[in-house]
Each structure stands twice: as structure tokens, then as C-alpha cells.
Amino acid sequence: xxxxxxxxxxxxxxxxxxxxxxxxxxxxxxxxxxxxxxxxxxxxxxxxxxxxxxxxxxxxxxxxxxxxxxxxxxxxxxxxxxxxxxxxxxxxxxxxxxxxxxxxxxxxxxxxxxxxxxxxxxxxxxxxxxxxxxxxxxxxxxxxxxxxxxxxxxxxxxxxxxxxxxxxxxxxxxxxxxxxxxxxxxxxxxxxxxxxxxxxxxxxxxxxxxxxxxxxxxxxxxxxxxxxxxxxxxxxxxxxxxxxxxxxxxxxxxxxxxxxxxxxxxxxxxxxxxxxxxxxxxxxxxxxxxxxxxxxxxxxxxxxxxxxxxxxxxxx
Amino acid sequence: xxxxxxxxxxxxxxxxxxxxxxxxxxxxxxxxxxxxxxxxxxxxxxxxxxxxxxxxxxxxxxxxxxxxxxxxxxxxxxxxxxxxxxxxxxxxxxxxxxxxxxxxxxxxxxxxxxxxxxxxxxxxxxxxxxxxxxxxxxxxxxxxxxxxxxxxxxxxxxxxxxxxxxxxxxxxxxxxxxxxxxxxxxxxxxxxxxxxxxxxxxxxxxxxxxxxxxxxxxxxxxxxxxxxxxxxxxxxxxxxxxxxxxxxxxxxxxxxxxxxxxxxxxxxxxxxxxxxxxxxxxxxxxxxxxxxxxxxxxxxxxxxxxxxxxxxxxxx
Numbered sequence: 001x002x003x004x005x006x007x008x009x010x011x012x013x014x015x016x017x018x019x020x021x022x023x024x025x026x027x028x029x030x031x032x033x034x035x036x037x038x039x040x041x042x043x044x045x046x047x048x049x050x051x052x053x054x055x056x057x058x059x060x061x062x063x064x065x066x067x068x069x070x071x072x073x074x075x076x077x078x079x080x081x082x083x084x085x086x087x088x089x090x091x092x093x094x095x096x097x098x099x100x101x102x103x104x105x106x107x108x109x110x111x112x113x114x115x116x117x118x119x120x121x122x123x124x125x126x127x128x129x130x131x132x133x134x135x136x137x138x139x140x141x142x143x144x145x146x147x148x149x150x151x152x153x154x155x156x157x158x159x160x161x162x163x164x165x166x167x168x169x170x171x172x173x174x175x176x177x178x179x180x181x182x183x184x185x186x187x188x189x190x191x192x193x194x195x196x197x198x199x200x201x202x203x204x205x206x207x208x209x210x211x212x213x214x215x216x217x218x219x220x221x222x223x224x225x226x227x228x229x230x231x232x233x234x235x236x237x238x239x240x241x242x243x244x245x246x247x248x249x250x251x252x253x254x255x256x257x258x259x260x261x262x263x264x265x266x267x268x269x270x271x272x273x274x275x276x277x278x279x280x281x282x283x284x285x286x287x288x289x290x291x292x293x294x295x296x297x298x299x300x301x302x303x304x305x306x307x308x309x310x311x312x313x314x315x316x
Numbered sequence: 317x318x319x320x321x322x323x324x325x326x327x328x329x330x331x332x333x334x335x336x337x338x339x340x341x342x343x344x345x346x347x348x349x350x351x352x353x354x355x356x357x358x359x360x361x362x363x364x365x366x367x368x369x370x371x372x373x374x375x376x377x378x379x380x381x382x383x384x385x386x387x388x389x390x391x392x393x394x395x396x397x398x399x400x401x402x403x404x405x406x407x408x409x410x411x412x413x414x415x416x417x418x419x420x421x422x423x424x425x426x427x428x429x430x431x432x433x434x435x436x437x438x439x440x441x442x443x444x445x446x447x448x449x450x451x452x453x454x455x456x457x458x459x460x461x462x463x464x465x466x467x468x469x470x471x472x473x474x475x476x477x478x479x480x481x482x483x484x485x486x487x488x489x490x491x492x493x494x495x496x497x498x499x500x501x502x503x504x505x506x507x508x509x510x511x512x513x514x515x516x517x518x519x520x521x522x523x524x525x526x527x528x529x530x531x532x533x534x535x536x537x538x539x540x541x542x543x544x545x546x547x548x549x550x551x552x553x554x555x556x557x558x559x560x561x562x563x564x565x566x567x568x569x570x571x572x573x574x575x576x577x578x579x580x581x582x583x584x585x586x587x588x589x590x591x592x593x594x595x596x597x598x599x600x601x602x603x604x605x606x607x608x609x610x611x612x613x614x615x616x617x618x619x620x621x622x623x624x625x626x627x628x629x630x631x632x
Contacts, residue, residue, distance in 0.1 A: 014423055014440065025403065025438050034438035036403040038458045041357035045438065047405040047454055051445040087341065087352040089363040091452050107330055122341050122350035122361065124330065129367040131447035136407050138363055138454035142354045 030213070031151055032080035032197060033141065044141040044148060046077035052095075052132030056175070063102050065175040066135065067109020073200070074139040075117050075179035076253045080198035081148040082188035083141040085119035085181065092126045093134035106135070117181055146188040149257075154195040154214035158284040159264030163276055164254035166203055167231025167245030174251040183273050184255060190272040191263035199252040203281075206256055207290050208303035214258075217287035220247070220302065222294045226279045228252075247292070247302055258284055346529070347467050348396035348513060349457065360457040360464060362393035368411075368448030372491070379418050381491040382451065383425020389516070390455040391433050391495035392569045396514035397464040398504035399457040401435035401497065408442045409450035422451070433497055462504040465573075470511040470530035474600035475580035479592055480570035482519055483547025483561035490567040499589050500571060506588040507579035515568040519597075522572055523606050524619035530574075533603035536563070536618065538610045542595045544568075563608070563618055574600055 015029045022028075026042065027035035033046040050056060050070045058066070071088060078085045090110055094103055103126065114121045119139060163180055180198070187193060195214055199206050203225070211218050222243060231245035259267065264280060271278045282293075290303040331345045338344075342358070343351035349360040366372060366386045374382070387404060394401045406426055410419055419442065430437045435455060479496055496514070503509060511530055515522050519541070527534050538559060547561035575583060580596060587594045598609070606619040 014427075014437065021436070025436055027438075029437070029439050031439075034403065034405065036436075036438060036456065038354075038357050038359060038402055038456075041354050041359075043354060043357075043359055043402075043456060045403065045405050045454070045456060047407050047439060047452070048441050049407045049409060049443055049450075049452065051409045051443055051447070051450075053447070054443055054445045086354055086359075087350065087361065089350065089361050089454060091363050091365040093365060093367045093450055111330075120337070120341055120352075121330065121345070122343075122352060123345050123347075123363060125364050127365055127367055127370055129370045129448075131367070131369070131450075132445075134365075134367075134409055134447075134450045136363070136365065136452035138361070138405060140352065140354075140359060140361060140456065 027148065027150065032077040033083065033148065035148055042143050044081060044083050045138060046074050047136060047138040048073045048077070049134060049136040051134050058133065061175050063105035064109035064112070066133070067106040068113045069175050070135045070137045071110050071113035072177060072179050072253070074137045075113060075119060075181055076198040076200070078139060078141045079180040079184040079255060080196055082144065082146060082184040082193065082196065083148050084144045084185070085117055086140045086142050087122045088114060088119050088137055088139045089123040090121060090135065090137045091124055093131070094126055094128050095133055096128045096130055117179065144185050144188070149188060149193045149196040151195055151197050151210050152213040154210050154216050154258040154284045156216055156284055156286045157261060158194050158258040159261055159280055160218060160256065160258055160282045160284065161264070161267065161278055161280055162199070162203065162226065162254055162256050163273065163278055164252065165226040165228035165277060166199065166252050166254060167228050167242065167249045168234040169230065169249060169251045171230045171234060173230060177253045179253060180255050183276055186272045187257060190270070191259045191267055193257050193259055195258040197256050199254045199256055200250060202248045202250045203256065204247045204290055204302045210256065210258065211288060211290060217285045217289050217291065218282060219285055219291045219293050220282040222292055224279065224281045226277055343464065343466065348393040349399065349464065351464055358459050360397060360399050361454060362390050363452060363454040364389045364393070365450060365452040367450050374449065377491050379421035380425035380428070382449070383422040384429045385491050386451045386453045387426050387429035388493060388495050388569070390453045391429060391435060391497055392514040392516070394455060394457045395496040395500040395571060396512055398460065398462060398500040398509065398512065399464050400460045400501070401433055402456045402458050403438045404430060404435050404453055404455045405439040406437060406451065406453045407440055409447065410442055410444050411449055412444045412446055433495065460501050460504070465504060465509045465512040467511055467513050467526050468529040470526050470532050470574040470600045472532055472600055472602045473577060474510055474574040475577055475596055476534060476572065476574055476598045476600065477580070477583065477594055477596055478515070478519065478542065478570055478572050479589065479594055480568065481542040481544035481593060482515065482568050482570060483544050483558065483565045484550040485546065485565060485567045487546045487550060489546060493569045495569060496571050499592055502588045503573060506586070507575045507583055509573050509575055511574040513572050515570045515572055516566060518564045518566045519572065520563045520606055520618045526572065526574065527604060527606060533601045533605050533607065534598060535601055535607045535609050536598040538608055540595065540597045542593055
């Protein structure tokens with residue numbers, strides 16, 4: 001589940017209104033997935049939507065890519081909690097002008113992701129309407145060998161890591177990314193993950209969510225951030241710094257995690273992810289907000305609210 | 317989950333593509349809810365969407381009513397399976413022109429239904445876009461004392477009942493209906509329900525779904541159908557027969573059930589629903605399709621595909 005900029009207030013409002021019973025609902029609104037109990041079984045749920053013109057543009061994406069992305073976004077939430085996808089349901093608001101073949105391609109994309117991540121599509125709902133394509137997915141997941149990893153457990157002194165390389169997903173990766181479901185479970189098996197989140201809104205913003213939920217601050221070392229080749233290509237075009245893209249572009253769908261210094265040393269030594277990079281990018285500190293520490297030691301705030309320049313555009 | 321007219325082909329296509337493991341997924345696409353297993357626990361899932369201009373019109377419905385309806389539609393699927401709602405997630409595609417207060421009213425409506433039916437809203441996703449209001453809900457449910465009641469168990473000789481009174485929900489009931497969650501569980505406790513469905517597409521169409529899934533036909537006795545006062549009011553306006561509305565109008569969200577003749581006699585004698593009407597409307601027969609039997613004994617097909625005249629308009 002993601003929160004677009006400027007609508008965090010609504011999520012907070014829903015949290016306050018929803019109240020709830022923490023025994024039946026161990027994790028309510030505001031994390032990557034909610035957790036509810038059915039008898040002894042913990043069930044995790046996430047829901048996400050892709051809206052034409054906001055999350056994709058049909059001039060630049062095939063319906064099959066959009067279907068894949070819709071499912072992959074929710075699977076990435078499973079990765080963020082290090083839980084195991086069980087099943088998915090999806091619904092589609094289909095523009096009336098689109099032929100049946102379009103709906104089939106879209107569904108084929110949903111099924112591509114469903115098969116690849118062993119998360120069967122078990123139900124859905126398709127409705128025609130006069131507006132743009134809207135597609136919503138809900139994934140149900142189960143816990144693996146560890147409790148779900150939340151956003152709120154980062155502690156001062158923790159070390160921050162990210163998987164993969166960041167920025168520039170707009171150039172195409174946002175349609176074909178690999179949700180880090182297996183990687184998350186390997187990380188959770190290898191270390192005591194204090195907090196984790198998937199990078200949907202951009203590193204600066206998503207680290208800001210972790211800080212706020214955990215009641216801490218964070219420092220990112222500018223030279224440590226793994227900048228993707230796409231971020232460099234995009235920077236060549238638009239004149240911004242590649243690091244700007246790596247910090248602020250949305251939809252990387254990589255993982256950001258916080259672990260103790262001891263576990264950090266071990267993860268650094270034994271990267272359990274094989275060919276997927278796992279990079280130490282900074283640390284958790286007392287206080288609040290996200291601070292970028294440049295190579296020369298200069299410091300500046302980078303969380304979305306503090307550093308407007310980093311606000312990128314969506315990957316349309 | 318519902319299937320709009322003309323898109324059943326897509327659901328069939330998804331079913332064929334999805335394949336699946338019937339031990340892990342006891343109920344896949346095509347029923348009111350899917351059922352998946354997490355360890356020993358059966359988890360039921362349904363997803364539904366409401367789209368502006370198709371399912372509601374903001375000139376005639378408040379955002380709070382739309383929020384209530386969004387949740388109630390999925391709760392009605394829980395009723396159709398006679399299962400117990402556990403939790404819901406929702407997502408909203410919010411027109412950019414709408415103020416924060418609009419989103420709060422919409423959410424207040426979701427929470428109205430959540431509280432009334434003890435189904436907490438545990439997560440969600442809100443995104444602004446340039447098109448109309450779209451809202452999707454997913455409800456997770458658990459089995460009660462009985463297995464989930466499916467669409468596919470009707471047998472020749474069974475008796476058909478409906479709850480409530482049918483037709484004319486367009487006049488307002490479609491925004492404020494009461495999902496028959498408690499009634500369904502009382503019915504399941506009182507009788508061996510062979511098949512059940514909630515009436516979202518209209519009695520003729522939904523009975524057609526039950527017939528097709530069960531491999532049977534059905535006869536409806538015209539004089540037995542409980543016609544609502546709204547259906548009569550609408551008929552006064554548009555010159556159609558009240559019975560037409562009762563058979564073909566969508567969004568009654570009442571229950572249609574099939575039970576053995578013995579159970580039917582008992583249900584007729586001991587209506588377990590108190591003030592909610594439970595009316596015997598016909599029977600299940602060998603063959604296929606839905607036939608209307610008039611008081612004079614004349615017969616005609618009424619399933620949507622067979623009797624175009626009954627195609628009503630959506631409740632916009």
C-alpha cells in the first residue's frame with residue numbers, strides 16, 4: 001500500500017477513525033500490509049491501484065505490462081513485510097472503447113506475475129466505464145519463518161541498506177521490475193530486520209515514512225547511494241544530478257531496511273542476495289527527518305517535505 | 317464479485333488461464349468469493365469496484381453513501397457465501413478536483429459499513445487522478461459453522477427462495493441496502509443450503525448464473541415473486557410491468573437460495589429471518605436456463621441472454 005504525496009493526512013484520519021482491536025488486527029492502516037487474525041492464523045493484506053495517466057500511459061506501455069505491474073506493486077508490499085504471497089484478486093475499470101483483446105492482454109500480464117511469484121489470481125471483477133483504465137489488486141499473504149517486518153522498528157544506531165540500484169525507473173523499469181519477494185525472505189532469515197519498506201515513493205520519501213513511524217531520524221551518505229544507469233541516463237537528458245533521481249524518483253520497488261550494527265557487518269560480509277546488490281547507505285539517528293551527508297561533510301535535509309527540489313514527476 | 321453482462325467470456329477466459337491447485341485454492345474465480353487455504357485456515361476473498369457514472373452518480377449520491385455502498389457490495393458477497401467478514405481494504409481513485417472533505421466523507425461511509433458489520437477497514441490506498449471517482453474494496457472473510465455456500469450446488473427438485481422484495485433499487489435502495497450477512501448465516505444454520513448467490517445483476521441473470529454453474533434449469537412462478545414498492549413506483553413512471561423490474565433490475569443485494577423440498581417446507585414454516593421476508597419463488601429443474609411460469613401456465617425464457625426486454629439500465 002502506498003501513500004501519494006499530500007495525502008498522508010487522510011491516512012492518519014482513517015487510522016484515527018478506524019480505531020480497532022489490536023488482538024484481531026495486529027497491524028492496521030499505515031504499513032505496507034495490514035495483518036488480521038483468523039483463529040491462530042495471521043493473514044496479511046495489501047491493496048494497490050494503477051490509474052491511467054497517473055501510474056502508466058497506454059502510449060508507452062502495453063496492456064500486458066500494465067497487468068504485470070499491477071500485480072507486481074502488491075507483491076512488492078509482500079516483500080516489504082518479508083511475507084509469502086498466497087493469492088490475489090484484481091478488479092478492472094475498463095474503458096468502453098477497448099476491445100476484448102485488450103482485457104485479455106491485461107489479464108495475461110496479471111497472470112504473468114501471478115505465475116512467476118506463485119500467487120494465483122483467484123477472483124476479480126471487470127466493469128466497463130467511460131473513463132480511463134483503472135486496475136486494482138489485493139494480495140493475501142502469510143507469514144514465513146519470521147514475523148512480518150514493519151516500518152516502525154528502526155532504532156538509533158541501526159544501519160540502513162537498500163537492494164538494487166535506484167532512480168530512473170521512468171525509463172521502463174517501473175513496468176518490468178522484479179518484486180523482491182524472495183530476497184526479502186532471505187534477508188529476514190539472515191538478520192533481525194528492525195524495519196523494512198519497499199521504495200515506491202522514492203528513497204527520500206520512503207525513508208521519511210520509516211523515520212516517522214519509528215520516531216527516529218536518518219542520515220544518508222551521498223557517495224554510498226547506488227545510482228542506477230537509468231538515473232544517469234535521465235540526468236543526461238534533464239540536467240539534474242543522477243543522485244537527485246536516485247533519492248527522489250518513485251517506483252524503484254527495491255527494499256530499504258534497518259538492522260543492528262552487528263547484523264549489518266554480517267550482511268555486508270555475506271550478502272545473502274547473490275547477484276542482487278545490497279548496499280549500506282547510511283544510518284538511523286536520534287531525532288527526526290532524513291539528512292543527506294555529502295562527501296565534504298556538508299549536510300542538508302532531503303525528506304520530501306524538507307527539500308522540494310527532489311520532488312520528481314510520476315512515471316507517466 | 318460480480319460479472320457485468322457481456323463480460324462473462326472474460327471471466328471464463330481467466331478461469332481457464334489461471335488453472336490452479338484445488339487443495340490450496342478450494343474455490344477459484346467465478347463464485348461470489350474465492351477461498352484459499354493458509355495452513356488449516358480457510359480464507360475467503362472478494363473484490364468489487366464502484367465507478368462513477370456506472371454504479372453511482374455524484375449528482376444523486378453523497379460521497380458518504382458511495383463509501384457505504386462500496387463496502388456493502390463486498391459484504392453482500394460474504395452474505396452470498398454465508399461467511400463471516402473479518403476485515404476490509406479499500407482503494408480510491410480520487411478526482412483531482414475534489415477537496416479533502418470529499419475524501420473524508422467517502423471514507424466515513426466506508427467506516428459506517430465497517431462498523432455496522434464488524435468488518436474493520438485495515439488498509440487502503442488513495443491516489444488522485446484526472447478521471448472520475450473509482451473505489452475498490454476487498455473483504456477477507458472466515459467460515460462460520462458451515463462450509464461456504466457456492467453457486468454450483470443446486471439440484472433438480474430444489475426449491476428456490478429469495479429474501480426481501482425485489483426491483484426498483486435505482487430509486488435509492490442501491491445506496492443504502494443492508495447486506496444480508498446475518499440473515500445468510502441464520503439460513504445456513506437452519507437448512508442445508510445447496511446454492512446461494514446475492515442478487516447484484518438482477519434475479520433473472522443471477523439465477524441464470526446459479527443454473528449455469530450447477531448444470532440445471534429453473535422455473536420462477538410469476539405470481540410468487542416479491543415485488544418491491546419501488547418496483548411499482550418505477551413501473552408507474554416508465555410503463556413497464558413491476559414484475560419486469562423485480563426480475564431484471566440490478567443491485568437488490570438480496571439473497572437467492574436453493575434448498576431441498578424438505579428443508580423448504582421447514583424454512584417456509586419457521587422463517588428464521590424474523591421481519592425480513594423469505595419467499596418461495598420457484599424450483600430447480602433438469603435442463604438449462606430460467607423459465608418464467610405465468611399464472612395461466614404459459615412459459616417463457618427470462619434469463620438475460622434469452623429475453624432481451626428484461627435488460628434494465630444501471631442505477632446511475
